[in-house]
Amino acid sequence: MKKSTKRVLAMCLTCLVLLGGMFFPVTKSAQATDVITVGTYAEFPPFEYIGDDGEPDGFDIAVIEAIGEVEGFEVEIINMEFKSLIASLSTGSLDAVIAGMTVTDERKQSVDFSDSYYTATQYIVVAKDSDITSLADLNGKKIAVQEGTTGDLLCTPGEDNDVITDENTEVMRFKKGTDAVVSLNNGGVDAVVIDKNPAENFVANNSDKLKLIKDDTSTEEYAIAVAKGDTELLDKINSGLAKIKEDGTFDKLVAEYIEGAEDVETETSGNVIQQFINNLKYVFIDTNGYQLMAKGLGVTIGISFCAGILGIALGFVLALMKLTETRKKRKTVWSRIAGAYIDIIRGTPAMVQLLIMFMVIFRSQYAYIAAILSFGINSGAYVAENIRAGILAVDVGQMEGGRSLGFTYGETMRYIILPQAIKNVIPALGNEMITLVKETSIVGYVAIVDLTKAGDFIVSRTYQAFLPLIAVAIVYYIIVKIMTRILAAIERRLRQSDNR
Ligand code: ARG
Secondary structure, rough: OOOOHHHHHHHHHHHHHHHHHHHHHHOOOHOOEEEEEEEEEOOOOOEEOOOOOOOOOHHHHHHHHHHHHHHHOEEEEEEOOOHHEEEEHHHOOOEEOOOOOOOOHHOOOOOEEEEEEEEEEEEEEEEEEEEEEEEEHHHOOOOEEEOOOHHHHHHOOOOOOOOOOOOOOOOEEEOOOHHHHHHHHHHOOOEEEEEHHHHHHHHHHHHHHHHHHEEEEEEEEEEEEEOOOOOOHHHHHHHHHHHHHHHOHHHHHHHHHHHHHOOOOOOOOOOOHHHHHHHHHHHHHHHHHHHHHHHOOOOOHHHHHHHHHHHHHHHHHHHHHHHHHHHHHHOOOOHHHHHHHHHHHHHOOOOHHHHHHHHHHOOOOOOHHHHHHHHHHHHHHHHHHHHHHHHHHHHHHHHHHHHHOOOHHHHHHHHHHHHHHHHHHHHHHHHHHHHHHHHHHHHHHHHOOOHHHHHHHHHHHHHHHHHHHHHHHHHHHHHHHHHHHHHHHHHHHHHHHHOO
């Protein structure tokens, strides 16, 4: 075997081992048996929301932890979209779900429910001056709901809906209840239909703009869900629930989380500038928005950096693999592998790759590793083509010159071609790294709180969209600006010896 081939092989092997090492901890056995993973969707105050530390908090979280305490298991909370919760129970990536989830016949087909722990009903939130007074008044109006919830069912005209019968009723489905409220605040919809306690919470936080219409016609029961047939866990949960009701813990939590929820005062006095400054203070300082953003920024930079390094390493190897084809003037095993890799990765959306990596391969664990791997692998495909183009752009005469001086192919590559290729590659590589930073903004989908997700949380907590989102955009812009500067400096440095 030639020396150069050996080197490529060694590099591939190292990469494989590295990747393998990262995959290894996925095996469940690494986890203690008495930890149960509990899914929730922390956008439902006071039952679940994101606390000041960026972690899920709320009544439901406290209840399941209390149950765990009396039953002797530990709880790991996983925050994911409401719609995915039931599916994740069925696939086994969650052991239980506590999410203010109503027991419905339809859901009972897929999961088993514990005893009920709370009785709720759907309330209507409207603007202060609205003339809507009941559910029936919503006919023909524009209603915002949280997607896939009982409020959604209640408002969607259909066969067994005898309240909302007007087919022209427009239902806007938001992932988060808070987004529905933001849209009501902005005048985009006429009403929000959502469970009683979140409705009260939303109105309390926007008491200058919104009012509550209590329609007690539709009561529903909240319960904890487990996978169908998991009677062992269900029994534990029911027995734990009974115990904490018995010993007063449950009532204490109700008092603390549900009855004790206080109103937030928003300043409305002063002139426009004063109001703006107050608002700025409210969004970023009083509600700890800046802390969330700073944390998120760290995550964005961390993931981008690691994925970037991985992408460049993979890209380099893939480029060399693909170049074997140019050299041999026919397809090789290496070039076929690299070609297929690039083809598949470029042919599928990064978002889907991320979801496959996290949910299928990593089974909803090790989100950070899954994200870094996914983005690194994705970036590698693009970097590979950049590097290959950069190498091919070096004049053939350079290779011929090197070889006629007695260098091997590998040596010529290393000492003559690559140093020149780097200059060609830097601008495209920089482009790719900039894209990567912005692309990581989708990691929120796998429950990672990056810069974008942090902005999203601030929107949820403050019911304001403008300031948090603009702030997030500005921070991304600054990161990219800094990267552009650094790249320009590197390029200038590399071109110092050029006489063009
Ligand atoms: N109770 C309603 C339902 O089961 C809404 C629950 C929403 N929960 C949440 N954590 N966002 O459909």
